[in-house]
Amino acid sequence: MSDDSEAVVRRMSKPPAAVVVRQRGQGELVLRRFLRHKAAVISLVLFVAVVLLAFVGGALWRYDYADITSAASVPPSLEHPFGTDNLGHDTFAQVLRGTQRSIEIALLIAFLAGLLGTLWGAFSGYYRGITDSVMMRFADLVLTLPLLAVAAVLTRATSGSWWFVALVIAALQWAYVSRVVRGVVLSLREKEYVEASRALGATDRWIIFRHLIPNAFGPVIVNVTILVAAAILVETALSFLGLGVQPPDTSLGLLVSEADTAVSTRPWLFYFPGAFIVVIALTINFVGDGLRDAFDPTQRKVRA
Amino acid sequence: MTGRETVLEVENLTVSFPTDDGLVRAVRGVGYELRRGEVLGIVGESGSGKSVTSMAVMGLLPASAKVGGSVRFRGQELIGAPDKAMRAIRGGRIAMVFQDPMTSLNPVHPVGDQIAEAVRAHNDVSASAARERAVELLAMMQIPRPRERARDYPHEFSGGMRQRVVIATAMANDPDVIIADEPTTALDVTVQAQVLRALETARAATGAAMVLITHDLGVVAGTADRVLVMYAGRPVELGGVDDIYYEPRMPYTLGLIGSLPRLDDARRGDRLVPITGSPPSLLEPPRGCPFAPRCPMRQEICETVEPELLTASASGPPPASPSGHLSASASDHLAACHFSADLEGRRPEDVFAPTSVDNAGGAR
Amino acid sequence: MLAYSFRRLLVSIPVIVASTFVVFLLVTLSGDPLANLKGRNPPPSPGVIAVEAQRLHLDEPPLQRYWTWITGVVRGDFGPSVRTNLDIGHEIVTRFGVTVRLIAVAVVLALALAVVVGVLSAVKQYSGIDYGFTFAAFLFLSMPSFWFAVLLKQGGISLNKLVGDQVVYTIGERSVVVEGGAWAQLADTAGHMVLPTISLALISFGAWSRFQRASMLDVLNSDYVLFARAKGLSRRRVVVRHALRTALIPMTTVTALDFASLISGAVIIETVFQWRGLGDFLVTSVDQRDAYAVLAWLLVVAVAVIVFNLIADLLYALLDPRIRYE
Numbered sequence: 001m002s003d004d005s006e007a008v009v010r011r012m013s014k015p016p017a018a019v020v021v022r023q024r025g026q027g028e029l030v031l032r033r034f035l036r037h038k039a040a041v042i043s044l045v046l047f048v049a050v051v052l053l054a055f056v057g058g059a060l061w062r063y064d065y066a067d068i069t070s071a072a073s074v075p076p077s078l079e080h081p082f083g084t085d086n087l088g089h090d091t092f093a094q095v096l097r098g099t100q101r102s103i104e105i106a107l108l109i110a111f112l113a114g115l116l117g118t119l120w121g122a123f124s125g126y127y128r129g130i131t132d133s134v135m136m137r138f139a140d141l142v143l144t145l146p147l148l149a150v151a152a153v154l155t156r157a158t159s160g161s162w163w164f165v166a167l168v169i170a171a172l173q174w175a176y177v178s179r180v181v182r183g184v185v186l187s188l189r190e191k192e193y194v195e196a197s198r199a200l201g202a203t204d205r206w207i208i209f210r211h212l213i214p215n216a217f218g219p220v221i222v223n224v225t226i227l228v229a230a231a232i233l234v235e236t237a238l239s240f241l242g243l244g245v246q247p248p249d250t251s252l253g254l255l256v257s258e259a260d261t262a263v264s265t266r267p268w269l270f271y272f273p274g275a276f277i278v279v280i281a282l283t284i285n286f287v288g289d290g291l292r293d294a295f296d297p298t299q300r301k302v303r304a
Numbered sequence: 305m306t307g308r309e310t311v312l313e314v315e316n317l318t319v320s321f322p323t324d325d326g327l328v329r330a331v332r333g334v335g336y337e338l339r340r341g342e343v344l345g346i347v348g349e350s351g352s353g354k355s356v357t358s359m360a361v362m363g364l365l366p367a368s369a370k371v372g373g374s375v376r377f378r379g380q381e382l383i384g385a386p387d388k389a390m391r392a393i394r395g396g397r398i399a400m401v402f403q404d405p406m407t408s409l410n411p412v413h414p415v416g417d418q419i420a421e422a423v424r425a426h427n428d429v430s431a432s433a434a435r436e437r438a439v440e441l442l443a444m445m446q447i448p449r450p451r452e453r454a455r456d457y458p459h460e461f462s463g464g465m466r467q468r469v470v471i472a473t474a475m476a477n478d479p480d481v482i483i484a485d486e487p488t489t490a491l492d493v494t495v496q497a498q499v500l501r502a503l504e505t506a507r508a509a510t511g512a513a514m515v516l517i518t519h520d521l522g523v524v525a526g527t528a529d530r531v532l533v534m535y536a537g538r539p540v541e542l543g544g545v546d547d548i549y550y551e552p553r554m555p556y557t558l559g560l561i562g563s564l565p566r567l568d569d570a571r572r573g574d575r576l577v578p579i580t581g582s583p584p585s586l587l588e589p590p591r592g593c594p595f596a597p598r599c600p601m602r603q604e605i606c607e608t609v610e611p612e613l614l615t616a617s618a619s620g621p622p623p624a625s626p627s628g629h630l631s632a633s634a635s636d637h638l639a640a641c642h643f644s645a646d647l648e649g650r651r652p653e654d655v656f657a658p659t660s661v662d663n664a665g666g667a668r
Numbered sequence: 669m670l671a672y673s674f675r676r677l678l679v680s681i682p683v684i685v686a687s688t689f690v691v692f693l694l695v696t697l698s699g700d701p702l703a704n705l706k707g708r709n710p711p712p713s714p715g716v717i718a719v720e721a722q723r724l725h726l727d728e729p730p731l732q733r734y735w736t737w738i739t740g741v742v743r744g745d746f747g748p749s750v751r752t753n754l755d756i757g758h759e760i761v762t763r764f765g766v767t768v769r770l771i772a773v774a775v776v777l778a779l780a781l782a783v784v785v786g787v788l789s790a791v792k793q794y795s796g797i798d799y800g801f802t803f804a805a806f807l808f809l810s811m812p813s814f815w816f817a818v819l820l821k822q823g824g825i826s827l828n829k830l831v832g833d834q835v836v837y838t839i840g841e842r843s844v845v846v847e848g849g850a851w852a853q854l855a856d857t858a859g860h861m862v863l864p865t866i867s868l869a870l871i872s873f874g875a876w877s878r879f880q881r882a883s884m885l886d887v888l889n890s891d892y893v894l895f896a897r898a899k900g901l902s903r904r905r906v907v908v909r910h911a912l913r914t915a916l917i918p919m920t921t922v923t924a925l926d927f928a929s930l931i932s933g934a935v936i937i938e939t940v941f942q943w944r945g946l947g948d949f950l951v952t953s954v955d956q957r958d959a960y961a962v963l964a965w966l967l968v969v970a971v972a973v974i975v976f977n978l979i980a981d982l983l984y985a986l987l988d989p990r991i992r993y994e
Contacts, residue, residue, distance in 0.1 A: 141690055144973050148932035152954050153698045153962055233812050237936055240814045241951055256815055263822050274815035281810035364897060395900030407891035410910050411990055422899040457989045
């Protein structure tokens, strides 16, 4: 070896310089991507505003939804921003109450359907074989029947207490969530870290709860969000048919059904409740879309 | 070799992609000339820009890509050409073979139809004539029972056969240039030979020049006349295949050759000599030579001044070319390294070290 | 292909049988069929109630009741209705055609619209057209069907007033008396169908167009579309013959999965437009606590959904050669 080469060999023991790119946590990445989705962010703000209006505004408003005032069938005015119905109920108070109900029902459904669906799908996907077959066939069966029809049949059993309506809808929607979670679990269970976990003696339960379910988090959140929007539409439809929330309580769907005949004479009774339903469902759907984009690692969007 | 017409001229090609994190400079000044019948091998790691270069030639980059420089096909400028003009060239005069045969073919149409479609896009022939040609091409590619097989769907073929279908499509219109982008990467080694032979058949039958892009030096050694080594979006060495393999003048090339397992000589049994580290991010290419962080020969100048592609061979100054710029003629050997002269006669293990400390088995 | 169809058919049968169980369980849980009777004012005597209970087989244990019912169904007898003059089977058959008409036309309309919008959105991604269509799609899928239907009804009434003639009908599926021959009959039916089918179609269109857009985007970014472009094919040919052809395939699955919600939609639309179809039948049956009518409805619908899914599966296999040989 010549002197030159020795020097070269000595030099090469220096470690290579690393290029520094800021390491971002998973949560932060998702948040960043979500914030870039303008429609979703605006929708989120709008939705929160509606929720606040319904609960806080509803509590503070001078009229209660059940109050009967002397002004009957009055068009919107300062006193009654959304007008009144033929009995003298203040429509604004009723709409707020209906909104409260719808949101309560939707959140309960999201929780119940999300919980049951996640557990069902995770166990089914993990154990595969006969268990999976049976569990998924059952989920498919649940999905076979039209949601509205089955809900209509079941709610007749009790007189439409709102949480029962929520229970019924959740009892049908969990099947969607379970399919999604099963899909995720099926694709993940073959990964090496699951093998490694098992080799280290982890129980099935541990693997399911610590590895598989957290990874399904993203798709579950997206699906549950969309489910919530769908649930609100189902509940209001049920109430419209007279098979959901019952009087004296009120729901946005119930308000629309009562205004069915009055569309041309007292349009405020029809348009305001309907518009609220649309706004709630629309904002939730946009947020869901934003979440889907945020959780999706295969983003191909390149902005010039 | 001399006197053959130049079919494709790439000059100072640059491609950048705007991303959320900034501008990614994928290709930073590539130039080469391709003569009729020649095979140019483009070698480099993933991310070196070799595929992007070819996509730029074909005009297949996404709309957001910013392309600069010039690509001339028989004198016709391709960069910025209207899509109508490009469509005549794509598949007709310049054809491309992609990397993954499993996804290159449309799963819902029979393969014969897909080849015939390429024929009819550039020739005014009847459907049955096009189908005949498809069968003919499949036969040339050694697909058994070509007439029946032409009616089969892609999923009924193996990976190697699918790639041969793709090559058949590429040669269908007697193109002047065939660009093969990593044609064997997604395939087993045993199938690689089949595909390379198919490419050779295609070249012989059409007389086309070929650009063979790969990261596998072994594939290039047997096929190419000239080799272009790319790193971090730039060419770092260009020369005849023998020059590159036996007289590399850029440490990266030397490292690549050293990291190849060799079956043929006395060094069998010694440890491989890899290049440590990884390629730089193309977001903010560092000043100076992009290979410097991994280069055992680096010095201060390497970190501040990016080396130009200059003649490296001891075979004298480059012949003056008509256009005045430095063009790579058949005998040229260019390298981008401040110390390329130092590399004369060096072997990979002289410059790079094996990764582990213990040298039992052949310390020098 | 034939073997595949046969296998799928075979699998469907146990599913149908299982759904009869589920449906029966559902209705049994849905409360007392005699509640309406008992709640009358003045309340009927225990004797009357007992007779009615016996007529409805409510004195039998559940399993026996199931058996009585299912064996009756196989013979074409759907059981006794609370509304004593009602022949459930006959009623369902008559109303079936009405609802099928509504759903079939709505599906075709929604599909056509969704494909056009989805493809245009995908091909012109991020353009003004894309954003416009996206907003429209989201709006329609967030719209409560009943509210939208009433809106359209109002619009129809206003249109008729504007034109001065009854162009579109807002009540019922056909007029009581139609003068003239077959052509007049057809025009009358069409006039009645306009608003309801548009309502039903636009609700489904929202979700489907989003799906088509996503599917199309996926395909447009695929390797084989790139290869098609590399062959020098015209843009139109690449989009239609390569991209669209493959992007349409998942739509069959989506349509099949959504079939159940289409039926739910039909229930609402029929109620709003006062059509005497299956949807309306369900609402009155549930309202009246007519257990056997509801049972019959659920069973018919379950079978319809399963059959529809089967057809969609077969269509999928027809469109995608890769599936046929599994």
